[in-house]
Amino acid sequence: MPSWPGPVLAIGGLIIAVIGLGLAVGRMIAQDTPELEDPLVSAVAIGGVALLTAGLLYSAVRQLRVRRHLPPGRYRGPSIQILLALVMVIATVPTLPFGADAVALVLGEGEVSLPGGVALLVSTQLAMLLVAWLFVFRPRALVALPPLVGSEPWRAVRAGIGWGVLAWVGASLLLLAVVTLLERLGIPPEPETAEQAVALLEPWLVVLAVVILAPLAEEVFFRGVVFNAWLRERGRRWAFISSSLLFAVIHFSLVALLPILLLGLALAWVYARTGSLLAPIAMHATVNGISVALALLVRFEFIRLPV
Numbered sequence: 001m002p003s004w005p006g007p008v009l010a011i012g013g014l015i016i017a018v019i020g021l022g023l024a025v026g027r028m029i030a031q032d033t034p035e036l037e038d039p040l041v042s043a044v045a046i047g048g049v050a051l052l053t054a055g056l057l058y059s060a061v062r063q064l065r066v067r068r069h070l071p072p073g074r075y076r077g078p079s080i081q082i083l084l085a086l087v088m089v090i091a092t093v094p095t096l097p098f099g100a101d102a103v104a105l106v107l108g109e110g111e112v113s114l115p116g117g118v119a120l121l122v123s124t125q126l127a128m129l130l131v132a133w134l135f136v137f138r139p140r141a142l143v144a145l146p147p148l149v150g151s152e153p154w155r156a157v158r159a160g161i162g163w164g165v166l167a168w169v170g171a172s173l174l175l176l177a178v179v180t181l182l183e184r185l186g187i188p189p190e191p192e193t194a195e196q197a198v199a200l201l202e203p204w205l206v207v208l209a210v211v212i213l214a215p216l217a218e219e220v221f222f223r224g225v226v227f228n229a230w231l232r233e234r235g236r237r238w239a240f241i242s243s244s245l246l247f248a249v250i251h252f253s254l255v256a257l258l259p260i261l262l263l264g265l266a267l268a269w270v271y272a273r274t275g276s277l278l279a280p281i282a283m284h285a286t287v288n289g290i291s292v293a294l295a296l297l298v299r300f301e302f303i304r305l306p307v
Helices: 005-031 039-067 080-107 114-137 153-184 193-200 203-234 236-249 257-274 278-299
Strands: none
Touching (some): 005 039, 114 203, 153 278, 203 278
16 A cells, blocks of 8 residues: 555645635624534535544554554554644534534533533544544554453452542642632633533533543553553653653643643553553543532532632
């Protein structure tokens, strides 16, 4: 398989998709509506996304074929950059029909439909699991790994919960310090999408997406795939720092960038220490679960914050 079709299709599709999305945003601003009613502009954007996806898929399959003859101790899957790009593109597709819901969720105003809320909250996590299974676990690109659950699963879960409580306290204090610093600099921090979701969406959906699915999918992808791939290819230091930085950037939060980065390092450390993916999953779920529980208690006025 020649290498050039993948990059050509991906770059061309990205350019077309950006043009289409730019036109779409311009039309929506001009019409003062979150819905786009121009089928031509929609077709351009969707066509660009399709070409981008085709290019990424071609490159991923080609890299699998080229690397399948590498020794078992090497990472034999597509590059992490291609995997992450595939996750982002695949996750975007189900959300395209829900532009109005996305605007309401980002702004924290209006109503979010149940189908839109489901698509916006779970599409990225499902895309991570799908990409990890299709291009890493199914073709055995990371052979000779220890079992994902480790040798003592319940001990790993207990350790993850304990470390999760400590991590939540540390991350909350650091986040408070960052917010305080920004406020003193005259920069009001914008609320995160997860905070808006807790305020607007059904509690069961928030718990399912943020407390259960997000820890599972993100730990499988960032610790199970990214950390292990870079550990084999670039060494321990690169694996810890780069996988954690990628984990922080993917959350698209400038305010929480440092706390999430340090949380990613802690999750990677717990994974390396226990040898079980259940430990960081339980730790991640504990951090998210405490945050969601407190936010829901505030939302339904079981806890009243000082004004």
